Amino acid sequence: MGLILLLLALIVALAVALVALAVILTASAGLGLATAAASRRLPLRARITLLLTLAAAPAAALVSTLDVPAVWQSAAWALPFLTTVASGAAWLAFEAHRRRAPRLPKPAWPVRHSPAAGR
Numbered sequence: 330m331g332l333i334l335l336l337l338a339l340i341v342a343l344a345v346a347l348v349a350l351a352v353i354l355t356a357s358a359g360l361g362l363a364t365a366a367a368s369r370r371l372p373l374r375a376r377i378t379l380l381l382t383l384a385a386a387p388a389a390a391l392v393s394t395l396d397v398p399a400v401w402q403s404a405a406w407a408l409p410f411l412t413t414v415a416s417g418a419a420w421l422a423f424e425a426h427r428r429r430a431p432r433l434p435k436p437a438w439p440v441r442h443s444p445a446a447g448r
Contacts, residue, residue: 350408353391353408353409354408354412356387356409357387357388357408357409357410357412357413357416358413358415358416359416360383360384360387360413361380361384361412361413361414361415361416361417361418361420362416362417362420364379364383364413364417365380365417365420365424366420368380369424373421376421377421380417380418380421381414383413384409384410384413384414384417387409388405388406388408388410388413389406391405391406391409392405392406
């Protein structure tokens with residue numbers, strides 16, 4: 330009976346940890362997207378600096394708030410940081426692609442008007 334309770338407690342603890350991790354990563358991704366979207370009028374260098382600064386702040390706050398042991402500090406710091414930077418970089422890449430895309434795509438072949446169209 331004791332072993333079953335220990336296994337159930339372990340499963341519940343892992344489920345809670347997984348949900349907490351999902352919340353942290355979702356919030357980090359949202360922060361990266363919001364930062365990249367809100368800083369549209371800034372030059373690219375300033376946008377990247379702002380993104381990296383805002384990505385480091387929640388990661389450092391998470392490590393200090395949860396009092397993570399020294400063995401896990403780099404992983405606990407890197408996960409939200411990389412998630413924020415990746416989502417912000419993806420948004421910046423999407424904007425750059427959208428700016429370079431032609432407004433009216435060229436036809437795949439030249440359009441030839443038939444002689445009957447003018448009648």
